[in-house]
Structures are given as structure tokens and as C-alpha cells.
Amino acid sequence: MVTLAEVAEHAGVSASTVSYVLSGKRSISTRTRERVERSIEQLGYHPNAGARALASSRSNVIALMMPLRTDMYVPVMMEIAIAVATSARAHGYDVLLLTGDEGPAAVRRVAGSGLADAMILMDVELDDERLPLLRDSARPAVLIGLPSDTAGLTCVDLDFVATGALCVEHLAGLGHRDIAVIGEAPAVYERHTGFAERTLEGLRGRARDLGVRLLHRPCDPGYGPTSATLARVFDERPGTTGFVVQNESAVEPLLGLLRQQGRAVPEDVSVIAVCPDQVALQASVRLTSVSIPAEEMGRRAVERIVAKLAGDDADDVTLIAPELTVRASTGNAPG
Amino acid sequence: MVTLAEVAEHAGVSASTVSYVLSGKRSISTRTRERVERSIEQLGYHPNAGARALASSRSNVIALMMPLRTDMYVPVMMEIAIAVATSARAHGYDVLLLTGDEGPAAVRRVAGSGLADAMILMDVELDDERLPLLRDSARPAVLIGLPSDTAGLTCVDLDFVATGALCVEHLAGLGHRDIAVIGEAPAVYERHTGFAERTLEGLRGRARDLGVRLLHRPCDPGYGPTSATLARVFDERPGTTGFVVQNESAVEPLLGLLRQQGRAVPEDVSVIAVCPDQVALQASVRLTSVSIPAEEMGRRAVERIVAKLAGDDADDVTLIAPELTVRASTGNAPG
DNA sequence: GGGGCGAGTCGAAGCGCTTCGACTCGCCCC
DNA sequence: GGGGCGAGTCGAAGCGCTTCGACTCGCCCC
Incomplete structure (x- = not known):
């Protein structure tokens, strides 16, 4: 050397x-x-990185805490991770990959050892057990996601409340009065994952405002669970004409099932998805969707971290406004 | 502190x-x-991590170089990354996340700065430009994937040649004489990605041995490209009764298309996939598949790295034997 | 009973940087 | 013409660990 x-x-x-x-x-x-x-x-x-870190008390490393689980939004997680790594390098930082299973201990370890100067946390729950530590910590942190109480925290996220509202608005505007939501896996709601709960809040709120009936059903990944969920929906609400899908792995199964049942999209049934553009474009019907700007979320998180490391100690919440793109899967309600 | x-x-x-x-x-x-x-x-x-690294010339960090691109096998990549992070922690190491776009420069930077003690590389091309550097480097490295020339390198991978052979064997054993392969995106073959080329080698070799006709078509992700590829296949080889799919995003579209065409699986057409078990189980037909043991690949790579850091300086190739699980998507050839 | 040995502990040096204070030197200004 | 100042450079200290050599002490053995 x-x-x-x-x-x-x-x-x-x-x-x-x-x-x-x-x-x-x-x-x-x-x-x-x-x-x-x-x-x-x-x-x-x-x-030498160690010597530099020791002398300057700066490691030039940002820790990224990813969820261990792969039960949801894998491509989104992956895209965020890659965006974080790429933007971090552009700012002269490297990225340390932590998995969520270490929990609060990882926060303590990384902060205490000086392994990283700051951290970015993904997969935030509404009442996340890592939050008290972050509020106390001397090291800057940014959450990708939104807990219930954001006081003393810096967050970056898609505005999922507005996302939910936007979906209902769009369908209601086309005359749909009975809307079903195919949601994430039950486990995602059970652990009170921020984005899932907030989307639901937006969906329900706007549905109430607009006098639209809304049925929400969590759905495990895959064809079988989607099929069962769909059957249940039409059983409970035979008049359903609009679907909001927030579950990537249910998208293509849903479209296939509707086709099999002889329900044309968008003539008989409209479908709108909350998913990355790529998914919307690769589906068998080009989907009207609200896109999940994974790259932007990762990049913005890094920008906030870099600003904080440069001395900006403001805590704030960056909510990215949702954008709805109309494609071929939504149309006027039948009749 | x-x-x-x-x-x-x-x-x-x-x-x-x-x-x-x-x-x-x-x-x-x-x-x-x-x-x-x-x-x-x-x-x-x-x-303090820096002080410890400086004094001991050991950072207790393993660098993981991931592909930047998300055009293939995203869940596999993600699962490998998580397995690497988890196993590394179990052995007392942290993981530094690098993206492939820095290329050989990243190898030099990490090795030269002592940021990491060793590195794991994914997305290996047959004649990868990072290899000469790795052969020379004093720091241990493990590839997840197999280049053409493995001399002086340590590799861990699924035996994709055997995987290809196994798929053809299974279909040929059921009487299928015309087999089509729905492959990865054309770009994956253009950059000579190891696993894709090797699978093809195995498929072709065994097809030759068994006197089976084989048609290979690369396929971009999504429903549209799958549809076009399928049409082309039946156009060129109307007698095709067996499909091998090595392209996750083509699986559900393919099954949907066959259903629409009135071709029953497995009565008229058999489908076998090379994919993670999860994908095979979540499809609309429970798929006969050769699984991609992502978790095992990540874990084994870490185990080899840890052994090398402990002084084992043998270079070797670990090929994981493929396992074929028969499910509901393959059966005897019709007629 | 003295020598040897292993267990247990300490002090000092050194790892390779950053940063502070101090110095030199030339130029500009009154 | 002398004082002040900024540009450019150097030397030394210090960051928080690890590790080597050396020391003490008690025990065991011949």
C-alpha cells in the first residue's frame, strides 16, 4: 500500500x-x-480510509438500512437502493448496507463506531422502534417513508395520502361508484407500514368526500391469493367497476382473471395501479397508474443527508406529489 | 463518543x-x-471502526458489487444481496454496497483505500473487464457467477450448464421433440452474461445428445415482447410442445397467452421455468421449475470470503447442483 | 529451595492520516 | 523604507485503536 x-x-x-x-x-x-x-x-x-476517518472523524460513508423481508415492492426497494448508492458516490460517499433485522442495535452500532456519518432508513413503520434513537442521535438520519410522528425527523416519501385520493378522484370522475382496493399482503398492514396505511387513508377520505363506496382487501402475493381476493370482492360487491391495485404481484394476475371472466378492461372494469412506471408499461393492458418515483426518493434522501452533513440541521418532511398517468386501463363506468 | x-x-x-x-x-x-x-x-x-482498521489493517468490511441495471432477475439480485448482508453480519463483517457502473475503478479504489478487506462481485460477464485486477489484487475476491476463464479466481454459482441440460432432459423424457426457450432480454446475451450463455450451452448440448429440436429466442421484459416472441415461435415451429422459460417477467404473460390461445398447460403444452421457487409457486399454474438458490449463493460466497480472510488461499469454483421440482406445468407430450 | 514456565497485565510504539500553529517570502501601502 | 498581510509550505501533535516486548507473580518440578 x-x-x-x-x-x-x-x-x-x-x-x-x-x-x-x-x-x-x-x-x-x-x-x-x-x-x-x-x-x-x-x-x-x-x-487509507481508516486513517482518514480516524483523523477527521468523518468516514464518508452513509448507512442504508433495508428491509430484510422480500414480501413487498422488491423492485422499488432495489431501485431505491441503487439510486442511493449512485447518488452517494456522486457526492463522494460510499454506502454501507444494513438489513432491518438488526433493528435499533444497528443504529447504535453504526453511530457508536463511526462506521458511517449518517443513515438512511427504509421500510418505516408508523410507530417505528428505531425512531427514539434517531431523534437522540448526533448523526444525521433521513427516513424514506413517513412515521406517525415526524417531529425531530427528516423524511422523504411519495405523498401516499394524495396518491390514494388521486386514484379515487380519477375513478369517481369517470363515473365509478363502487371501487375495490387490492392491497398489499395482510402482514404489511399488520406491522403498520407507513405507505400502506397512508394510501388507505387517502383512498377512504376521498371516497367519503365524493360519496363513493370503497372496499379494501389485503392480498398475499401471487395468482392464487389474487384470484381468491377478486372472487370475494365480486361476491360482496357485485357492482364493482373500479379497481385500485397497490400490490405489484397482483397486477398481471388481476388482468388475466378479469379477461377470463369476460370482463373487458376498460369497457366493463377500470383498473388503476400504484406502481413503478415500468410495471404499468409491461402489463398486458397499458395501465393507468400513479407511479412510485423510486429513483427520485433515493436521490432526494441522499441530497438531504448530504445537506445535513454540510451543516443544515433543519428537520423537514419532503413529500413528493403523486403523478397520475392515464393509459389504457381506465374509462367511463359502464351503463 | x-x-x-x-x-x-x-x-x-x-x-x-x-x-x-x-x-x-x-x-x-x-x-x-x-x-x-x-x-x-x-x-x-x-x-471506533477507523482506529481499529488503521491499527489492525482490517476493516471487517466486505464490498458487494451489484449490477446497476435492473433489466433482469431483480428479485434474485435482491435476495442475494440480503443473504450476503445477513451472512456477513453473522461472521462479524459489514457490507459496503457498490454499483457496477464504477467498474474496475471501484475495485482499485476499494482495494487501495482499505475500505474493504475483500469483495464479492455479481453480474459477471464471460470476459469481464474487472477480472485481471482481481487476479492481481492482494485482497480476496469471490465471484457470484462464472467467467470463461476461472484460473486464479474463486467463484460460486448455480451450475447453469447442468440446469439447461436438466430442463431439456425432463421435457424430452416426457416425449417432447420440439422445445422453445424464452430467454432473457437480448441485451443480456449481447454483453455475454455468464449464466445466460451457460444455460444455453447446457440446453443445446443436451438437445443435441437427445435429438430434440431447440429454438432459442431472447425476450424483452413484459407482456408485449412475450406475446411477440410466442407468436414468432409458433410461426417458425408450429409443432412446439415444450417451453423453457428463463425470464421471470415472461412467466405470467406466457401462461396467460397460452390460456387465451386455448392451449392447455400441461395437456397441450408443457412449461418449465428457471426461477426462484417463489415465482414458480405464485404463478397461475404451479410451475415445474429449476430453482435459483439465491440465498445459498449469497451465503456460500460469504463463507468462501471468510475462509479466505482466515488464510485459506485456495481458488476454486463452487457449482451448486440444480434441482428440478416437478409441479403442475409439465406433462406428457400430446399425441 | 532455586529455576523455569505460564497466566495475567502494562507501557510504549506505531498504524496513516488531518489540522493547527508557525514560519518565510514577496508585495503593497502609507 | 518599514509594517502588515496573504499566499504557500512545513513540522508536530493527535485521532483511538492493536500489538509487541517486558514485567510480576505464583506454582510446579527436580
Whole structure:
């Protein structure tokens, strides 16, 4: 391993000068800077991360806490993770991958050891057990998701309440009076996952405002559960003409089942999904959807973290406004 | 931040004694050890990661290089990543998340800076540009995937050649003489991704041996491309009765399309998939499949890395034998 | 009863950086 | 012409650990 001292010797300057060339914290003459840069290049020098962290008390690492479970929104999680990693690198940070199963202990460990300067948390529950620790911690944190009480926290999320409202509005505007919601797996609601609860809140609120009947049914992933859920819906509300789907793995099964039952989309039944654009476009009917801006969520979270590490200590909630794209799966209610 | 020196003072011992309690590298009396452990507990001490890395030249971090692209096997990638993170923690390591877009530069940076002690690489191409660097590097590395030339490298992968062979064998054994392969996206083959090419090799080889006709068609993700690919297949080979699907996003569309065409599965057409068990079980027909053991791949990669970090410097290739599970989507060829 | 040995503990050095204070030197200004 | 100032550079200290050598002490053995 090449050290800074070796670079200094090679360039004929002191170690501190090399350090200042690297950090730019003091002015260096062009002549010296170029000489040092040439030595760095020639020797293939990379600053030792541990030494740098120890001396500066900055690791230049951001921890990302991902859910361990893979029962929901896998592509969204993955896209967020990749966006976080990519944006972090663009700001000079690396990303440490933590899984949610370590829980609060991971927060303590990472904060205490200086492994990371800050953390980003995904899969936030309404009353998440990691929150008290984050509020106390000296290290900045950003949540991707929204707990019940956001006081003292910085959050980035899609505005899922508005998302739910938007879906009902769109369907109601087309004349649908009986709307069914195919939701996430029951387990997702049982642990009070923020986005699922908030979407429901938005759906119900607007349905009430507009005098539309709303039936919500959680749905385990896959064809079988979707089929059972659909049967139950038509059993309880035979007049259902509008569907809101917030469950990626139910999308294609639902479309296939409706086709089999001879219900045309959108002539007989309208379907709107809350999902990434990619899913909406790859389905067998091009879906009207509210997109989940995973890349933007990851990127914005990193931007907030970087700002906080640079001294901005405001806590705030960034809600991304939902965008509804009308495609081929929604139309006027029949009759 | 609490330091080791503060723990030492609190416990009334020297700093080195605390260090030896932590590492267990020298014997410590039970009395002293318990006193130190109590102080650590009471003060909430966490060793500083940077200082530890600097002094020991070990970061206890494993770098995981993931593909940036999300055009294939997202759930598999995600499951591997989670398995790597979980197993790494079980062995006392943390995981640094790198994306593939930094390429060889990332390998140099991580190795040179001591950010990580070792690395795991995913999404390996047959002639991957990162390989020469890995062969030279002093730091251990494990590939999840298989390049053309494995000399000087340690790899873990499903035996995709055997996987391909197994699929053809199963269908041929049921009397199918015309088999079509719905493959990954064209881009996956264009960049010579190891697993895709190897599966094809296995499929073709065994088809030749058994005198079965094989038609391979790459397929972009989604319903539209699957539909077009299927039409092309039946156009070129109207007698096709067996399908091998190695493309997760084509599975449900394919089943739906066959149903629409009035082709019963498995009475008229047999379908076998190469995919995680979860996908096979959630499809509209319970699929006969060769499973992709993502969790095992991630775990084994970590085990090999940990062994190498402990001094085992053997290079070897771990090929996981494929397992075929017969479910409801394959049966005797018609007629 | 003295020598040797292992268990247990300590002190100091060193890992490779950053950063602070101090120094030199040339220029500009009154 | 002397004082002040900013640009440019250096040396030393210090960040919080690990690890090596050395020391003490009690026990066991011949």
C-alpha cells in the first residue's frame, strides 16, 4: 500500500502539503499541486480510509438500512437502493448496507463506531422502534417513508395520502361508484407500514368526500391469493367497476382473471395501479397508474443527508406529489 | 463518543487489557474480564471502526458489487444481496454496497483505500473487464457467477450448464421433440452474461445428445415482447410442445397467452421455468421449475470470503447442483 | 529451595492520516 | 523604507485503536 508519506517524498514536499492538495483546504501553488498530482498518479496512491476517518472523524460513508423481508415492492426497494448508492458516490460517499433485522442495535452500532456519518432508513413503520434513537442521535438520519410522528425527523416519501385520493378522484370522475382496493399482503398492514396505511387513508377520505363506496382487501402475493381476493370482492360487491391495485404481484394476475371472466378492461372494469412506471408499461393492458418515483426518493434522501452533513440541521418532511398517468386501463363506468 | 481509554479508566485497567478483552488474543482473568465488560456495558462503548482498521489493517468490511441495471432477475439480485448482508453480519463483517457502473475503478479504489478487506462481485460477464485486477489484487475476491476463464479466481454459482441440460432432459423424457426457450432480454446475451450463455450451452448440448429440436429466442421484459416472441415461435415451429422459460417477467404473460390461445398447460403444452421457487409457486399454474438458490449463493460466497480472510488461499469454483421440482406445468407430450 | 514456565497485565510504539500553529517570502501601502 | 498581510509550505501533535516486548507473580518440578 502506498502511503501519503511516500507520495510526499516522491514529490519532494511535506506530508501536510499532500494532504492539503487532496482536501483543497489551503491554497497550494499550481506548480506544487501538479507535482503532487503527478506523484499520486504514478504511485497509484489511494488515501487509507481508516486513517482518514480516524483523523477527521468523518468516514464518508452513509448507512442504508433495508428491509430484510422480500414480501413487498422488491423492485422499488432495489431501485431505491441503487439510486442511493449512485447518488452517494456522486457526492463522494460510499454506502454501507444494513438489513432491518438488526433493528435499533444497528443504529447504535453504526453511530457508536463511526462506521458511517449518517443513515438512511427504509421500510418505516408508523410507530417505528428505531425512531427514539434517531431523534437522540448526533448523526444525521433521513427516513424514506413517513412515521406517525415526524417531529425531530427528516423524511422523504411519495405523498401516499394524495396518491390514494388521486386514484379515487380519477375513478369517481369517470363515473365509478363502487371501487375495490387490492392491497398489499395482510402482514404489511399488520406491522403498520407507513405507505400502506397512508394510501388507505387517502383512498377512504376521498371516497367519503365524493360519496363513493370503497372496499379494501389485503392480498398475499401471487395468482392464487389474487384470484381468491377478486372472487370475494365480486361476491360482496357485485357492482364493482373500479379497481385500485397497490400490490405489484397482483397486477398481471388481476388482468388475466378479469379477461377470463369476460370482463373487458376498460369497457366493463377500470383498473388503476400504484406502481413503478415500468410495471404499468409491461402489463398486458397499458395501465393507468400513479407511479412510485423510486429513483427520485433515493436521490432526494441522499441530497438531504448530504445537506445535513454540510451543516443544515433543519428537520423537514419532503413529500413528493403523486403523478397520475392515464393509459389504457381506465374509462367511463359502464351503463 | 466513548473511547477505549475511558473504558480502561472506568474499569481500573490499562488500555491494552481492554483491547485484549475485546479481541480475546491473550488470556485475561475472569475477574478482570467481567469488570471490563461491565464498564463497556455501562458506558455504552463501541470501538471506533477507523482506529481499529488503521491499527489492525482490517476493516471487517466486505464490498458487494451489484449490477446497476435492473433489466433482469431483480428479485434474485435482491435476495442475494440480503443473504450476503445477513451472512456477513453473522461472521462479524459489514457490507459496503457498490454499483457496477464504477467498474474496475471501484475495485482499485476499494482495494487501495482499505475500505474493504475483500469483495464479492455479481453480474459477471464471460470476459469481464474487472477480472485481471482481481487476479492481481492482494485482497480476496469471490465471484457470484462464472467467467470463461476461472484460473486464479474463486467463484460460486448455480451450475447453469447442468440446469439447461436438466430442463431439456425432463421435457424430452416426457416425449417432447420440439422445445422453445424464452430467454432473457437480448441485451443480456449481447454483453455475454455468464449464466445466460451457460444455460444455453447446457440446453443445446443436451438437445443435441437427445435429438430434440431447440429454438432459442431472447425476450424483452413484459407482456408485449412475450406475446411477440410466442407468436414468432409458433410461426417458425408450429409443432412446439415444450417451453423453457428463463425470464421471470415472461412467466405470467406466457401462461396467460397460452390460456387465451386455448392451449392447455400441461395437456397441450408443457412449461418449465428457471426461477426462484417463489415465482414458480405464485404463478397461475404451479410451475415445474429449476430453482435459483439465491440465498445459498449469497451465503456460500460469504463463507468462501471468510475462509479466505482466515488464510485459506485456495481458488476454486463452487457449482451448486440444480434441482428440478416437478409441479403442475409439465406433462406428457400430446399425441 | 532455586529455576523455569505460564497466566495475567502494562507501557510504549506505531498504524496513516488531518489540522493547527508557525514560519518565510514577496508585495503593497502609507 | 518599514509594517502588515496573504499566499504557500512545513513540522508536530493527535485521532483511538492493536500489538509487541517486558514485567510480576505464583506454582510446579527436580
